[in-house]
Amino acid sequence: QKEVEQDPGPLSVPEGAIVSLNCTYSNSAFQYFMWYRQYSRKGPELLMYTYSSGNKEDGRFTAQVDKSSKYISLFIRDSQPSDSATYLCAMSAGEKLVFGKGTKLTVNP
Amino acid sequence: GAVVSQHPSWVICKSGTSVKIECRSLDFQATTMFWYRQFPKQSLMLMATSNEGSKATYEQGVEKDKFLINHASLTLSTLTVTSAHPEDSSFYICRTGSGNQPQHFGDGTRLSIL
Numbered sequence: 001q002k003e004v005e006q007d008p009g010p011l012s013v014p015e016g017a018i019v020s021l022n023c024t025y026s027n028s029a030f031q032y033f034m035w036y037r038q039y040s041r042k043g044p045e046l047l048m049y050t051y052s053s054g055n056k057e058d059g060r061f062t063a064q065v066d067k068s069s070k071y072i073s074l075f076i077r078d079s080q081p082s083d084s085a086t087y088l089c090a091m092s093a094g095e096k097l098v099f100g101k102g103t104k105l106t107v108n109p
Numbered sequence: 110g111a112v113v114s115q116h117p118s119w120v121i122c123k124s125g126t127s128v129k130i131e132c133r134s135l136d137f138q139a140t141t142m143f144w145y146r147q148f149p150k151q152s153l154m155l156m157a158t159s160n161e162g163s164k165a166t167y168e169q170g171v172e173k174d175k176f177l178i179n180h181a182s183l184t185l186s187t188l189t190v191t192s193a194h195p196e197d198s199s200f201y202i203c204r205t206g207s208g209n210q211p212q213h214f215g216d217g218t219r220l221s222i223l
Contacts, residue, residue, distance in 0.1 A: 008150070036214075043115070043202050043214035044153070088152065095141065095206045101152040 003027050006089055006100025015109050019076040023089035023100045026070065030091040030098075033065050035074045038086045038102065047087075048074065079107045112136065115203055115215025123223055124195060130188045130218045132203035141206035142186035144178060146199045147217075153202065159186050193222045 006023045013019055021035075032051055036044035048063035050056045056063045062075040072091070076083055086102040114133045122128060132142060140161050145153040157173075159165040159180035167173045175197075177189040190197055202217040 034212075041200070041217065041219060043113075043216040046213065096143075096155065096158075097204075097212065099152040101150075 003098050004089065004091060004100045007103055008101050010104040010106060012106045012108060013079055015079060015081060015107055017079050017107070019074075019079050019083070019105060019107075021074040021076075021087050021089075021103050021105070023072050023091075024070055025072075025091060025098075027091075027093065027098075028067075028070070029093040032092045033063070033072050034090040034097070035061075035063055036088040036090060037083075038088060040085075044088055079105075081107050081109050083107050112213045113139075113203060113205055113215040115218060117218055118216060119219045119221075121221045121223065122193065125192055126222075127189055127191045128193055128220060130190075130201055130203075130220075132186050132188075132215045134184050134205055137205075138183035139186070139205045140183060142180055143204040143206050143212075144176075144186075144188050145202045145204065147202060148199055156188075158206070190220065193220070195222045198222045 004025045035048040037047050038044040050063050050065050053065045053067045060077045064073040084106045086104045088102040089100040090097045116131050142159045144156045146156050147153045155168050156171045157165045157167045157178050159178045161180050161183050165178035180186040198221050200217050200219050203215040205213050
């Protein structure tokens with residue numbers, strides 16, 4: 001079993017839809033959870049950063065962490081075509097990050 | 110704005126050439142820099158961790174003599190791909206590391222070896 005599992009998609013939604021992206025993990029030592037957005041041929045851009053369990057909201061983005069289920073989610077409300085990108089989950093117990101494979105999202109106008 | 114500046118963004122060169130990639134931290138001191146490689150439709154794979162003033166730590170399977178990492182100052186880390194071959198063609202990305210605070214990536218270098 002891989003440390004971090006993420007459905008690679010692709011995921012295609014209409015503009016304005018609510019998008020749900022998820023990752024599961026197996027290492028119970030992970031304490032820090034991140035979501036990155038990566039546009040084609042660019043470096044990942046940090047979107048959300050959470051510590052331990054709970055929810056965090058930033059504008060149209062909400063990150064949820066459920067450590068009991070080893071499951072994290074990213075919700076995007078009122079999705080826009082500019083949200084089209086690959087979304088990577090990442091997590092760590094220290095400085096080394098372990099990444100999911102990324103989910104490719106396309107928001108259609 | 111960018112907190113990590115990575116150059117070049119894209120390089121094409123002949124097989125056997127050595128290529129140097131630079132990552133500079135802007136407005137802060139990066140004691141640790143992580144170097145990743147990303148193949149198409151794959152996740153980021155950690156290659157090595159460099160700490161300022163000391164030898165880099167390489168992940169299993171990564172040839173340290175082929176991927177030379179230098180972290181001579183708190184603002185600059187370099188990765189040199191020596192005698193590059195087509196199988197080294199990939200997207201190389203650096204990331205700062207400073208404890209457990211949110212991290213920042215460079216914009217990546219697309220390396221194409223002919």
